[in-house]
């Protein structure tokens with residue numbers, strides 16, 4: 322099989338699997354228990370918190386573990402707006418992951434005015450629009466760092482400069498950025514930042530929210546005192562330990578990984594563009610995660626391509642895993658100005674740590690043939 326859907330999820334790194342396995346076998350204690358069984362687990366969680374914090378250049382007290390990137394996004398937005406209920410305006414981009422986009426829609430349903438920053442044809446947000454709508458009534462700005470469908474990297478530092486001028490905090494969804502570009506909270510200047518373990522070769526069902534020291538945030542669920550009172554519920558201890566290990570490995574090797582992965586992705590991109598006649602690249606030529614390749618294949622339906630590739634055991638995606646199967650056309654591609662036809666013919670290839678040169682050669686041998694075959698079928 323050739324797995325080219327690393328933006329949907331990554332295979333667990335064997336070192337993470339090993340660590341999680343031995344943790345589960347040896348540690349069943351509740352980290353809130355005061356006797357040694359609990360204490361031991363608590364200290365392993367603290368270690369993991371330090372590892373996640375180190376990957377971001379943050380302090381361990383600034384990391385809140387959650388059940389997912391989605392929960393981290395929800396906690397960031399809903400937890401922050403509760404601290405300033407008198408402010409009723411929220412700003413986000415028009416190309417966010419559903420974890421932020423649907424939360425924005427929820428706020429609209431609760432009387433908030435939400436501004437969606439438009440993007441240009443390459444998928445970069447319009448900062449002038451931000452300047453025109455931000456005000457002292459804005460409670461929060463949330464702009465993703467790297468887009469999951471097209472990989473575009475947003476000018477989050479610029480967003481922070483503009484927002485902080487008005488005293489408005491900034492959240493960024495960095496779920497797709499961690500491990501692919503340098504993600505440091507101080508150079509970005511953000512106040513809140515979301516992560517997910519399963520995008521960085523860690524276990525599924527574990528996320529984290531960075532909360533800058535001194536920022537007021539309220540919990541959105543109510544219960545115990547876990548996670549500094551911000552996320553009640555007995556911790557997903559194995560998931561957290563695995564996330565820590567995944568971050569330890571990232572710190573050690575992400576740059577080496579990146580260089581290798583980018584070369585593979587470049588080879589895939591140029592090979593596909595050479596071998597397939599009608600193919601249109603979607604995304605910014607430079608300001609993007611290079612391992613993410615999004616192409617439209619005019620005249621074909623993305624689902625037909627995806628299924629045909631799957632029969633050859635080549636696994637790709639039509640975009641966001643969350644909207645896959647829903648029949649919805651990508652809001653990201655539509656926001657960039659693609660026609661519904663172009664947008665519904667788009668396929669995302671995403672390369673990761675465990676892809677090899679052979680994977681890319683196999684994809685290059687089979688994908689063009691499959692696409693051309695589908696074109697012949699639909700032309701007949």
Ligand code: PLP
Pocket residue numbers: 328329388389390391392394418420465467468469494496497516517518519526527528642
């Ligand atoms: N944000 C982005 C940009 C994502 O790509 C994803 C997952 O695809 C999420 C948030 C949600 O993360 P999780 O799957 O951990 O809920």
